[in-house]
Amino acid sequence: MSVMKRVSMIFRAKANKALDRMEDPRETLDYSYQRQLEMLTQVRRGVADVATSRKRVELQMNSLRQNQNRLEGQAKQALGAGREDLAREALGRRAALQSQLTDLENQYQSLQADEEKLTVASQRLQAKVEAFRMQKETIKATYTAAEAQSRIGEAVSGISEEMGDVGMAVQRAQDKTAQMQARAGAIDELMASGALEDMSGTPRDDIQAELDSMRGGQNIDLELERLRGEIGAGNAQAIEGGAQAPDGAARPAAAERPQAGDGA
Amino acid sequence: MIVRILGEGQLQVDDAASDELNALDAALERAVNEGNEQAFRPALVALLDRVRTLGTPLAEDVLEPSDSILPRADADLDEVRHMLTDEGYIPG
Numbered sequence: 001m002s003v004m005k006r007v008s009m010i011f012r013a014k015a016n017k018a019l020d021r022m023e024d025p026r027e028t029l030d031y032s033y034q035r036q037l038e039m040l041t042q043v044r045r046g047v048a049d050v051a052t053s054r055k056r057v058e059l060q061m062n063s064l065r066q067n068q069n070r071l072e073g074q075a076k077q078a079l080g081a082g083r084e085d086l087a088r089e090a091l092g093r094r095a096a097l098q099s100q101l102t103d104l105e106n107q108y109q110s111l112q113a114d115e116e117k118l119t120v121a122s123q124r125l126q127a128k129v130e131a132f133r134m135q136k137e138t139i140k141a142t143y144t145a146a147e148a149q150s151r152i153g154e155a156v157s158g159i160s161e162e163m164g165d166v167g168m169a170v171q172r173a174q175d176k177t178a179q180m181q182a183r184a185g186a187i188d189e190l191m192a193s194g195a196l197e198d199m200s201g202t203p204r205d206d207i208q209a210e211l212d213s214m215r216g217g218q219n220i221d222l223e224l225e226r227l228r229g230e231i232g233a234g235n236a237q238a239i240e241g242g243a244q245a246p247d248g249a250a251r252p253a254a255a256e257r258p259q260a261g262d263g264a
Numbered sequence: 265m266i267v268r269i270l271g272e273g274q275l276q277v278d279d280a281a282s283d284e285l286n287a288l289d290a291a292l293e294r295a296v297n298e299g300n301e302q303a304f305r306p307a308l309v310a311l312l313d314r315v316r317t318l319g320t321p322l323a324e325d326v327l328e329p330s331d332s333i334l335p336r337a338d339a340d341l342d343e344v345r346h347m348l349t350d351e352g353y354i355p356g
Contacts, residue, residue, distance in 0.1 A: 158327030
């Protein structure tokens, strides 16, 4: 038998099961309506879950892009200082982040598409649930057992097919969201461990450390020069109060170091 | 007749299109039965495209069951096979 017919038969079997469950057909209406409201809640929750997942991926993309920019800045800085090896290293890491970023971009697009589809599905289901509610009231008001059976059957079959469809979509979105959450969690962990170069100026940023130490080296040379000058000029005082001179020299040096770090 | 594409909604399709759609459906069925991955995707896409072209979307508040139901566009072969054999797959 054809695919089209088989799938619709399975759906119809589901609807009939729902119809057979109740003694009084009017109970079927109320039962079905309850299920519909539950399904609506579930779909809306599904939309919210996908949106949360999408936002998380977006944050990670931003973070990776920032890291890339930072690495590019470092590459420029290294080149400026004549350190092509460091610049290469920085650009290499920047390229490595790109595949991660591409993966996230794909995830983002897929989640965005799911979110749109689910939103449309939820609007459609809502319109049908509202139509069902009105039919339900009409059928109940004009209830005669003979005609009600078939009208109830139609209404319930129509909506239960929609529910089956939406239910599958929500289920799929939830599975996918769970998968992506797991992947997002893994990326967060990689970032936290430094494996993805979470360059927020932390000590594990070794390229920055080297750039800093190069600049620090220049600073220390300058400071040494300055100290030599001071010692030369203040030699006479140093002989008088030996304890004061090293003390006075140490203070400005200590005060300048954090400044050098801030500029990095 | 009313045709539902899962994940997209219902369309009203002229009965005159039955033969054409049945032929496309038969190709899809063959691909599913043979487990032919390469034939499956084009067959599904061809059938869905034709239904979309020939059909007119049903109003949102219509509560009519469909005469035919088709898998969603990005369903894979395993899913469709599963759908045809396992009733538990469809919630409700």
